[in-house]
Amino acid sequence: MDEDNQKTIDAKDDKQKYKDLENSMIDSFFSNNFADSLAKSIELLKSDDKDVSTNALRYYSMSLYNVFSLDNIINNLTYVVNNSMPNYKDYYYLGLCYFDKGNYANAIENFLKGLEINEKDYNLNYNLALSYYYNSEFDKAEEYSHKAIFIDGGILNSYQLLYYMYNNNFTEHERNLKIEQLLNTIDENINRTGDKNLLLLASNYNFETGNFSKALEYLNRLIVLDNTNIDYFLLRTKTHFQLQNYASSQQDIDFVLDKDINNLDAHCLNVRIAYTTSNITEQTLKSVDVIIENSEKISDDCNFLVFKIKANNLADNNEIQESIDYYTKALLFAEEQNDIIELYSNRADAYLKLDDLDLAELDINRILILKEENGQNLDKNNIDLLQKLLVIYAKQNRVDDISQTAEKIKEIKEKESSVKATINSSGKGHLNSPP
Numbered sequence: 001m002d003e004d005n006q007k008t009i010d011a012k013d014d015k016q017k018y019k020d021l022e023n024s025m026i027d028s029f030f031s032n033n034f035a036d037s038l039a040k041s042i043e044l045l046k047s048d049d050k051d052v053s054t055n056a057l058r059y060y061s062m063s064l065y066n067v068f069s070l071d072n073i074i075n076n077l078t079y080v081v082n083n084s085m086p087n088y089k090d091y092y093y094l095g096l097c098y099f100d101k102g103n104y105a106n107a108i109e110n111f112l113k114g115l116e117i118n119e120k121d122y123n124l125n126y127n128l129a130l131s132y133y134y135n136s137e138f139d140k141a142e143e144y145s146h147k148a149i150f151i152d153g154g155i156l157n158s159y160q161l162l163y164y165m166y167n168n169n170f171t172e173h174e175r176n177l178k179i180e181q182l183l184n185t186i187d188e189n190i191n192r193t194g195d196k197n198l199l200l201l202a203s204n205y206n207f208e209t210g211n212f213s214k215a216l217e218y219l220n221r222l223i224v225l226d227n228t229n230i231d232y233f234l235l236r237t238k239t240h241f242q243l244q245n246y247a248s249s250q251q252d253i254d255f256v257l258d259k260d261i262n263n264l265d266a267h268c269l270n271v272r273i274a275y276t277t278s279n280i281t282e283q284t285l286k287s288v289d290v291i292i293e294n295s296e297k298i299s300d301d302c303n304f305l306v307f308k309i310k311a312n313n314l315a316d317n318n319e320i321q322e323s324i325d326y327y328t329k330a331l332l333f334a335e336e337q338n339d340i341i342e343l344y345s346n347r348a349d350a351y352l353k354l355d356d357l358d359l360a361e362l363d364i365n366r367i368l369i370l371k372e373e374n375g376q377n378l379d380k381n382n383i384d385l386l387q388k389l390l391v392i393y394a395k396q397n398r399v400d401d402i403s404q405t406a407e408k409i410k411e412i413k414e415k416e417s418s419v420k421a422t423i424n425s426s427g428k429g430h431l432n433s434p435p
Contacts, residue, residue: 018047025059038063070097088117092124099127104135122151126158133161138169146185153189156197163205179209190218196225203235212242230256230263237269246277257287267291268302275305285313304333308343315350324350337374341367348388357392364389380416383409 025040037059044056066072077094080086091114098107111128114121129144142165148158159182166178186202189195199222206215219236226232233252240249250273256266267287274284291298291306298306311326327347334340344363351360364385371379386409393401 018044018049018052022052022055029059029063034063034066038067070101073097088114088121095127099131104131107131108135120151122148122155125151129158129161133165138165141165149185154193154195154198156201159186159201196222207235207239212239215239216243230259234265241273246273249273264291264294264297268298271302271305271309275309280309300333304330307333315346320350320353337370341370357395361389361392380412383412
């Protein structure tokens, strides 16, 4: 027999062998012999036949799930603790299984048994605290979180559990008091260990609770330890911004953008600083363009700023139609009424420059309606808006509208004169009164 024929026979034999093994694997699985089906699936994964190996992977996954299911593990570990001298880790893993099944009462029972053997195990104390939390036993959750912190003050999850619990399950007075105590605990452990993760945690928590000066103190210490992590600089940028340290905020954001020019958070902060300080530079406009290209990934408040800045810049450069497009986009993200009024006003001015009188009138009337809803229909600032309407009506020969609008302007001016007279009269009376 030549060599080629022998290879063909060997290949057929291998194919049949794998087929027989595959059938045996399936039989074992449906007979609930998952350990056997798991072993056979591992062997079948070696097959060069894609159909065989793919099916083997299917049964490997299903067998693995059944062999290592939570119920199997619980049954096995329960047998172990009932038939031998138990180890605290037996109860720890039993507790984890019950926790993952959502059976927090049994999880608590097993974690407590583990602590009877080893009360100084961090993981037992923390997971017991977590189980108590999900079981709505907040006092117990607090107690065992503090025990975990006492065992190892450098691990973050116990602090995080306490912070989350205080924020979501206590009254404002209790919450503020407990968070302050938690921050003091973190501070004590920072001074003892100098741990970077604790410094970052303290920075974040102080920032979130509005204690920006303290957050800045921690961030400065953190950056001394590691002056390459841009996340630290981003948080310090936000902190400086809240403290109105705009020059320092800009310095930090320039560092971040130098290290990572594609960092969208940094571009948003760059725009926010420029907008707040009324210092729109070429660098700001570059950030604006980056954000516009990634608008779907950006927060609404940042989108509002960039579309407004872009629109104003286009208007300043006499690119009127393009500015209108961006004012329209900015309106989609504007929330504050003053911002909405400003955008309508700017867009109305743009429409007037294009002699699009109907759309300009529409935006002006939108502003007047908003102001009337807030009792500002006689606001002296309305005069400018009404005078723009007069220009529109004059161009369209709308005599009745001109007359009505002129009366509104007269009414506002008379009210303003009356207020001034009252103030002057009141002032003179006070000055002329005897001591």
